[in-house]
Amino acid sequence: MATIGSESIIFKCIRNVGVRHPNNPQLRVGGIYTPAHTNAQGKAVSAKWESNFGLNRRGYTNGQGQFVEGKTDFFRITVWSSKTANGKGLAERYARMLSIGCEICVDVNMKTYRAQVRNKAGVVQTEADGTPITVERIGFEAISGSLLMVSESRKLIDQEIQTYLSTNGQSGRPPKYDDPTSPDFQKWQQIRAQKNQLVYQPGMTTLGHAIVVQAKNAQSNAYPNAGATPQAGTTGPAPLVQNYTYEQWATQLTDDQMLAMAEFAPFHNLIMAKRMGSTGQPSMPNANMVLNQPAGQNAFATNY
Numbered sequence: 300m301a302t303i304g305s306e307s308i309i310f311k312c313i314r315n316v317g318v319r320h321p322n323n324p325q326l327r328v329g330g331i332y333t334p335a336h337t338n339a340q341g342k343a344v345s346a347k348w349e350s351n352f353g354l355n356r357r358g359y360t361n362g363q364g365q366f367v368e369g370k371t372d373f374f375r376i377t378v379w380s381s382k383t384a385n386g387k388g389l390a391e392r393y394a395r396m397l398s399i400g401c402e403i404c405v406d407v408n409m410k411t412y413r414a415q416v417r418n419k420a421g422v423v424q425t426e427a428d429g430t431p432i433t434v435e436r437i438g439f440e441a442i443s444g445s446l447l448m449v450s451e452s453r454k455l456i457d458q459e460i461q462t463y464l465s466t467n468g469q470s471g472r473p474p475k476y477d478d479p480t481s482p483d484f485q486k487w488q489q490i491r492a493q494k495n496q497l498v499y500q501p502g503m504t505t506l507g508h509a510i511v512v513q514a515k516n517a518q519s520n521a522y523p524n525a526g527a528t529p530q531a532g533t534t535g536p537a538p539l540v541q542n543y544t545y546e547q548w549a550t551q552l553t554d555d556q557m558l559a560m561a562e563f564a565p566f567h568n569l570i571m572a573k574r575m576g577s578t579g580q581p582s583m584p585n586a587n588m589v590l591n592q593p594a595g596q597n598a599f600a601t602n603y
Contacts, residue, residue, distance in 0.1 A: 308407050308439065312449055313352045316373065317399040320510060329401075329508030332394040334499050335380065336517040344517075346380040346499070348390040348509060350397065376407060378441045386498040389443050395494055395507030400452025406445035410438045500539075540565055 320326040330350035338344050351373055358369040380388025397403070413433040416424045424432045456472065463471030472490070473483030499506050501520045545566050554570045557563040 306409050308409060309404070310352070310354065310376075310407060310439075311404045312402055313354045313404075315397050315399055315401045315403070316351050316353045318350055318510075321512060327399055328505075328510045329398045330394060330510075331512050332390065332499070332506045332509040333512055333514050334501070334520055335382075335384075335386075336514050336520050338514065339516040339518060341518065343382060344514065345382050346384065346386070346388060346390040347377060348393040349375055349377040350393075350509075351375050374437075374439060376405070376439045376441055377410075389441070391497075391499065391506065393441070393446075394509035395497055396448065398451060398455050398508040400455055402449040402451075404447040404449060406442040407439035408442060410440055411435055412438060545569055 315329060317327040317329050318331055320328050321331075330348050333347045335346040336344055352375070354372045354374070356369040356372065358367055360366050378390045378393045380390040384391070412435070414436045416432040416434055418424060426432060459472035460474050460476075461471070463473055465471075468486075473481075473486045475481035475483035476487035478484055494507065497507065499511070504511050540563055552563075557566050558570055
């Protein structure tokens with residue numbers, strides 16, 4: 300007789316309904332991201348992302364010939380990064396990609412856990428001796444490599460396009476982002492590439508579409524702060540532009556392009572010091588730079 304069982308759960312076309320902002324119950328965000336950290340017992344805990352999802356059930360006709368409207372079931376999915384992900388794991392990927400209303404398909408494992416019972420005011424209910432009352436609940440953990448993005452929310456897309464138009468391309472989404480024959484398509488690919496490079500750094504309050512919530516009683520954050528390590532040619536913390544380090548931006552732009560843009564001024568001394576270190580003389584761009592990439596775009600340009 301088998302002593303070990305398993306389950307096979309595939310969620311198809313479910314939508315991310317998000318979670319309430321911890322400081323504003325009237326606002327919903329795309330998820331909660333908890334950075335990797337060392338807990339109060341000194342144990343390393345991986346980064347985690349979680350959010351609520353809705354599954355719309357189809358209506359049906361009952362035995363009396365009456366049509367019964369379909370209902371929506373709600374549940375929470377948790378995503379963990381591996382301990383070796385170093386800020387580029389599964390939890391970070393979900394935080395960057397999954398906005399409210401995003402429709403996905405994903406394979407999950409079922410997990411049971413004990414949860415405290417709270418009243419409508421959020422107060423933990425206790426026994427007569429003060430022991431918190433707990434109940435068993437069921438949650439789901441996403442399986443790595445199983446995520447399939449189906450569609451984004453039309454409302455989000457329209458908001459991002461409006462933002463792009465109102466800011467003259469400084470943030471948001473180009474109107475013809477999905478037309479391969481339009482220059483907007485390449486701009487959107489560049490913007491997406493920048494977003495996908497985003498790595499959590501201590502002090503950040505958002506990551507992609509998720510709100511950052513620190514674990515209670517955490518001793519320290521497991522990720523080193525990119526701004527705390529001096530780089531060549533600098534005497535203080537490594538500079539950041541839109542929460543990206545120089546190395547992250549260098550995967551998208553050349554040194555000459557960054558020197559030609561005022562918003563990259565925090566990197567200019569670093570670039571010049573690097574050039575003088577190799578040639579003994581600074582080298583400036585010898586022509587005006589014309590860039591397709593909109594300035595000022597970052598992973599937090601859109602509203603929750």
